[in-house]
Amino acid sequence: MSAMLAMAMCVGGGLEAFGKGSLQIANCKLQIVDCAIPLVRELCLGTHPQGTHPRGTSLLCVPSCELPVLAAESVWLVKQGISKDAFPNRVRERGWSRVAVCTGRPQRPIRNLQFAICSLQSSFPDRMPFAQPSPPIFSRLLRVLSLRDYNTRVVLLGTTLLGITAGVVGTFMLLRKRALVGDVVGHSALPGIAVAFLVMEGVSPGTGKSLPGLLTGAFVFGLAGAVSVMLIGRYSRIKPDAAMAMTLSVFYGLGAALFTIVQKVPGGNAAGLKTFLNGKTASLTADDVWLFASVAAVVLTLTMLLLKELTLLCFDDQFAAAEGWPVFGLDTLLIGLVVTVTIIGLQSVGLILVVATLIIPPASARFWTDDIRWMTLGAGLVGGLSSFGGTVMSALFPHVAAGAVIVLTGACLFTVSLCFGAQQGVAIHWLRQRKLRRDVGRVDLLRAMFELLEHQTREAVPTLEQIVVREFSLADLLPMRSWEPGAVRGLLSIAARDGLVRAAGHDVWQLTPSGAEEARRVVRNHRLWEMYLTQYAHIAPSHVDRDADLIEHVLDPDLIAELSRQLEHAEDDVPASSHTTGGGSQAPD
Amino acid sequence: MTESTALPVPAETHAVEHPLSSPLSIHDMTVAYHRRPVIWDVDYDAPTGQLIAIVGPNGAGKSTLIKAVLDLVPKVSGEVRVFGLPYAKQRSRVAYVPQRTSVDWDFPVSAQDVVAMGLYRRLGWCRPVTKKWRKKAREALDRVGLADFARRQISQLSGGQQQRVFLARALVQEADLYLMDEPFAGVDAATERAILHVLQDLRSTGKTALVVHHDLQTVSDYFDHVLLLNMRLIAAGPTTEVFTDENLRRTYGGRLALLDQVGTRLAEGQR
Numbered sequence: 010m011s012a013m014l015a016m017a018m019c020v021g022g023g024l025e026a027f028g029k030g031s032l033q034i035a036n037c038k039l040q041i042v043d044c045a046i047p048l049v050r051e052l053c054l055g056t057h058p059q060g061t062h063p064r065g066t067s068l069l070c071v072p073s074c075e076l077p078v079l080a081a082e083s084v085w086l087v088k089q090g091i092s093k094d095a096f097p098n099r100v101r102e103r104g105w106s107r108v109a110v111c112t113g114r115p116q117r118p119i120r121n122l123q124f125a126i127c128s129l130q131s132s133f134p135d136r137m138p139f140a141q142p143s144p145p146i147f148s149r150l151l152r153v154l155s156l157r158d159y160n161t162r163v164v165l166l167g168t169t170l171l172g173i174t175a176g177v178v179g180t181f182m183l184l185r186k187r188a189l190v191g192d193v194v195g196h197s198a199l200p201g202i203a204v205a206f207l208v209m210e211g212v213s214p215g216t217g218k219s220l221p222g223l224l225t226g227a228f229v230f231g232l233a234g235a236v237s238v239m240l241i242g243r244y245s246r247i248k249p250d251a252a253m254a255m256t257l258s259v260f261y262g263l264g265a266a267l268f269t270i271v272q273k274v275p276g277g278n279a280a281g282l283k284t285f286l287n288g289k290t291a292s293l294t295a296d297d298v299w300l301f302a303s304v305a306a307v308v309l310t311l312t313m314l315l316l317k318e319l320t321l322l323c324f325d326d327q328f329a330a331a332e333g334w335p336v337f338g339l340d341t342l343l344i345g346l347v348v349t350v351t352i353i354g355l356q357s358v359g360l361i362l363v364v365a366t367l368i369i370p371p372a373s374a375r376f377w378t379d380d381i382r383w384m385t386l387g388a389g390l391v392g393g394l395s396s397f398g399g400t401v402m403s404a405l406f407p408h409v410a411a412g413a414v415i416v417l418t419g420a421c422l423f424t425v426s427l428c429f430g431a432q433q434g435v436a437i438h439w440l441r442q443r444k445l446r447r448d449v450g451r452v453d454l455l456r457a458m459f460e461l462l463e464h465q466t467r468e469a470v471p472t473l474e475q476i477v478v479r480e481f482s483l484a485d486l487l488p489m490r491s492w493e494p495g496a497v498r499g500l501l502s503i504a505a506r507d508g509l510v511r512a513a514g515h516d517v518w519q520l521t522p523s524g525a526e527e528a529r530r531v532v533r534n535h536r537l538w539e540m541y542l543t544q545y546a547h548i549a550p551s552h553v554d555r556d557a558d559l560i561e562h563v564l565d566p567d568l569i570a571e572l573s574r575q576l577e578h579a580e581d582d583v584p585a586s587s588h589t590t591g592g593g594s595q596a597p598d
Numbered sequence: 599m600t601e602s603t604a605l606p607v608p609a610e611t612h613a614v615e616h617p618l619s620s621p622l623s624i625h626d627m628t629v630a631y632h633r634r635p636v637i638w639d640v641d642y643d644a645p646t647g648q649l650i651a652i653v654g655p656n657g658a659g660k661s662t663l664i665k666a667v668l669d670l671v672p673k674v675s676g677e678v679r680v681f682g683l684p685y686a687k688q689r690s691r692v693a694y695v696p697q698r699t700s701v702d703w704d705f706p707v708s709a710q711d712v713v714a715m716g717l718y719r720r721l722g723w724c725r726p727v728t729k730k731w732r733k734k735a736r737e738a739l740d741r742v743g744l745a746d747f748a749r750r751q752i753s754q755l756s757g758g759q760q761q762r763v764f765l766a767r768a769l770v771q772e773a774d775l776y777l778m779d780e781p782f783a784g785v786d787a788a789t790e791r792a793i794l795h796v797l798q799d800l801r802s803t804g805k806t807a808l809v810v811h812h813d814l815q816t817v818s819d820y821f822d823h824v825l826l827l828n829m830r831l832i833a834a835g836p837t838t839e840v841f842t843d844e845n846l847r848r849t850y851g852g853r854l855a856l857l858d859q860v861g862t863r864l865a866e867g868q869r
Contacts, residue, residue: 328694
């Protein structure tokens with residue numbers, strides 16, 4: 010990137026005193042890269058019609074340790090009217106580790122200067138190594154979180170707003186199964202930026218980088234990319250994934266081709282255009298944030314108003330169409346919202362990563378709720394949090410691209426949701442599985458005890474009194490199922506805790522009255538199901554036990570009632586088993 | 599499927615006059631997917647207040663017929679009248695039950711939310727679903743025996759319960775003509791009874807229902823009229839007259855009929 014534009018500028022001799030040996034600032038040539046605002050560029054170059062040359066200008070200096078902070082510092086310097094002679098002392102006082110220098114006139118609009126400085130700074134860390142250590146990380150964190158600096162506030166507000174909006178809109182993209190459309194939009198925007206630049210340079214040279222113009226170009230091409238995916242899907246047999254892959258790469262290729270032309274525009278300066286690739290989080294300005302805020306307001310209002318319609322569209326578009334809802338129109342509106350958010354998001358995280366801010370938040374929120382309203386809110390929350398957290402982190406580690414940190418923070422939140430989500434998280438799933446295993450084990454144990462007794466009493470179904478007095482040793486129970494002694498002991502101790510069995514000696518157990526009742530109940534259910542299988546499903550009796558085992562754990566009271574009704578079986582009666590039960594002769598399959 | 603093009607052109611089913619009062623008049627309709635015609639020249643008038651089965655082999659165009667009526671797939675030729683007017687003007691009098699498998703049931707909404715979708719058009723743009731409408735949705739769920747499941751997320755319902763949710767969504771529309779795509783496919787016995795009960799209920803209040811049905815064994819028990827379809831209309835009329843072995847053979851072709859019967863037997867056996 011640094012090769013894109015190099016321009017030389019001289020700095021007055023006042024810096025000679027600073028950093029002897031370690032820095033050759035005096036009369037050195039500094040590169041200014043990514044200087045996107047023409048005004049500042051011209052000021053720095055001294056070609057601006059109003060301000061002529063660095064002579065008489067103030068020095069702006071920038072500590073690179075805190076990206077969001079740095080511009081505020083420099084503004085402060087300008088405001089204080091620090092002269093270039095006082096500069097080295099100031100640098101020492103502040104303990105700045107790295108300094109970037111450019112010239113500018115203090116009476117120029119501060120916001121523009123900020124932008125230039127940030128861009129300037131971001132290109133410098135490697136070039137101007139200073140020996141001094143940066144302040145401790147904790148104090149920097151405190152400084153960012155306390156929102157003491159104007160620029161910190163601006164950047165945090167901007168990225169957080171974007172995160173919320175992207176999360177909310179992304180919910181519907183995810184549910185519409187068009188998660189990758191955001192990616193298509195992001196990549197399709199690239200040629201839009203190039204075309205907009207070329208058109209604006211063509212109409213009046215030097216205005217090529219006006220932000221509204223560039224964003225309009227990006228919007229038009231982003232929308233074109235998304236709509237072509239929709240149209241390809243609608244009017245051809247190409248599957249959506251192929252349509253998206255094609256559109257994405259074709260538009261991106263077009264963009265790459267156009268950018269080579271852009272760089273050859275005479276006198277044109279393509280620097281800054283490429284911030285759209287990776288974003289420029291740290292150099293968001295108040296103007297940007299106002300734009301974000303208005304877009305966020307519009308997008309969120311529309312989403313809230315059309316929540317019902319969008320839900321229907323995502324759930325069942327066929328039904329929506331049959332009901333007369335304009336499905337194509339709603340789809341286009343949804344895509345329009347996505348394109349808007351994406352184009353705005355380009356500035357923050359860049360076009361390659363913007364899809365992550367759309368999809369990660371709703372995917373995370375899905376683990377916490379089964380209700381689309383809460384999911385939308387949750388996605389906004391996750392999006393806002395990851396953007397906020399990511400921006401704070403990127404302030405602490407300025408060498409890492411802020412967009413990437415935002416995405417990685419989102420990924421962390423996703424991982425947490427995946428593991429601990431209240432509805433579909435891995436942890437809750439594991440707990441449910443364990444509960445199911447325990448329930449199954451308990452039923453198996455009780456049934457084994459009941460059948461053991463039944464086997465002994467020879468055909469007659471044992472009464473509750475008979476059940477309660479019988480003592481079961483571990484050796485009795487083991488052959489009933491393919492059980493390990495440890496597993497049976499585990500099951501027994503859980504059953505004892507639930508009050509179903511009680512210990513009657515070492516490895517000898519008795520059923521309690523409630524346990525006996527429960528045993529009768531589970532055996533009855535099992536037998537009913539067996540009977541159903543043999544009578545209605547024509548399954549051989551010897552195979553029934555296994556099938557019944559599989560299904561009985563999912564029988565609910567309704568189904569049991571239905572079984573009783575169909576089999577015309579008395580309410581309390583335990584039917585006899587249709588196959589041999591009890592010791593040794595088990596596991597027929 | 600392809601051999602059916604060799605079938606004789608039916609003569610007896612062509613209605614010359616299309617009565618204005620008919621809930622559904624299909625006139626000379628041909629529908630194609632990607633230029634391959636799926637149904638040819640269907641000409642049909644549905645009688646009022648009857649349960650009508652649409653029967654035919656896989657790929658016969660049963661679902662396509664319904665979708666073409668609802669303007670979901672473009673017609674190559676022909677026209678459709680619903681109570682004498684084009685469908686676009688009669689949407690409020692028609693309710694549609696799509697195939698259960700046509701949507702993703704892991705969607706984050708409750709049974710009641712899905713049923714309320716049937717009310718959206720009456721609610722209009724941007725209006726939220728208020729208490730009054732939620733009550734209507736719950737009443738419809740009650741009619742299909744799912745009153746206790748209103749708040750359940752739809753993926754936690756069984757296949758049959760999901761089908762009943764779709765049925766409730768159609769009921770809540772209070773339409774006069776119901777178009778149902780395979781409501782009996784893969785449902786449990788309780789659901790089958792519930793759906794049948796609802797269908798009979800609809801008939802007793804003078805509504806008409808066209809139901810795509812795959813189970814030949816139950817056609818005569820459940821339906822008054824039958825429409826035999828295999829890419830073209832084979833026969834249509836009262837079940838007692840039309841649902842004959844001869845017509846079935848013409849619909850399914852000899853070999854196919856046998857296969858289907860075997861399949862049906864198998865399905866029965868597993869239930």
